[in-house]
Amino acid sequence: MSSTKRRTFVIACIALAGIFLPLHLVVSAQDSPKKPFRIGLLTLSQVVAEQENTARVVTDPENYQNIPGLKVMTVDVPATTLEGLVVETSDGKKHRADKAIVWIPQAGVHGINIFLSGSDHPVATGAIDSIKEAELSSAEFVTEECCSMPPIAPEGGVEVVHGTASGNASEMSVNVDGQPADILAARPGVLIWKLSPATTVGSHDVTLVPGPGRRPVKVSLSVYGMKMTVDQSHLLRGQSTRLHVTIFGLENLPASAWESAMPDPELVNIAHLEQVAGLPVSKLSEPTIFLVLESDSKTIRIGKKNCVVLSLHRQDFAKGPYQHEVKVESRERGPFAIRGHFAAYLKNVAYQPL
Secondary structure: OOOOOOEEEOOEEOOOOOOOOEEEEEEOOOOOOOOOOEEEEEEEOOEEOOOOEEEEEEOOHHHHOOOOOEEEEEEEOOOOOOOOEEEEOOOOOEEEOOOOEEEOOOOEEEEEEEEEOOOOOOOEEEEEEEEOHHHOOOOOOOOOOOOEEOOEEEOOOEEEEEOOOOOOHHHOEEEEOOEEOEEEEEEOOEEEEEOOOOOOOEEEEEEEEOOOOOOOEEEEEEEEEEEEEEOOOOOOOOOEEEEEEEEEOHHHOOHHHOOEOOOOOOOOOHHHHHHHHOOOOOOOOOOEEEEEEEOOOOOEEOEEOOEEEEEEOHHHHOOOOEEEEEEEEEOOOOOEEEEEEEEEEEOOEEOEEO
16 A cells, blocks of 8 residues: 555554543554463452452453453463363352353452363462452442443443442343343442444443342443544654544434533543543533543654643534544654543433333
8 A cells, every 4th residue: 555545544442441441543564473362350440348249351451451440450371262261269169261250259359260171270360359348439320210321432342330239240231222242340339341343333222130129221322433544654754644533423422411520430540631631630511522642652743742632522523423633743763553542521321210
């Protein structure tokens, strides 16, 4: 492909995010070396002692590192799939690595062992700490309608539900348009789940069974996407190009979803974004979605201090997908990466009984 032609890159969703999630544009002239089979055990950041908690083993742990509500224990194992791996929790129980892991920890630090099926010798070990319920630091966003959730999420991202009645994934379910979604981690009061890659941009109905003895509830979720392209992928020192950003899916976000509030602390690391981009640490008068573009690559420069902050409001999507251009300047020849972080200052929406 000629360097004078615009080159399109697929964006990889890292998490959340939900609302805070890095989206990467990576331009490199070399293929990545083959990596070992790296897995991650996901738990909530605040695991509660003496109650049921749910954890999940994933094969893409790097995609969850920046989600405040999740803790990731990353290990390399001599395997190629999750099938055949066994996770032993601190209560002595063993769980299949390809299924949800439910256990009741005691207060303190707990060892985690990972085995190959049929072996008595662990191939990896780690530790998880748990706290008492009275030590929980975050509000649960509980509403009279039982549960609440941020109104938007990225393609393939993660979402959080507040107000659930159980920490056992087998007693709860999340369905998007009738299709089951994976519960990543849970405890009574908080559940984090992942959107399926098959869930397309647009409006979707999310149905939740929040726990035993609780009736199903539902809410609408708007899924958005983002694409980044550059005019030139190979730059010499002193050259520049344009980064084109397109955000789609929020043009149909209902007016009722544009209500100002602080971002959900389980999904958005406000302290980090305040430090690197100056994002506000208090509620705004106008509902706003921030997109922070940053790069730590030494080969390029974008904006001031390699950071660009875009403030998006309802009117920015009135005519369709939002588009923006950013100047990329080359400091020296070589690969570069640009990350995008979303932070939605929108109020969580309440589930409604079916």
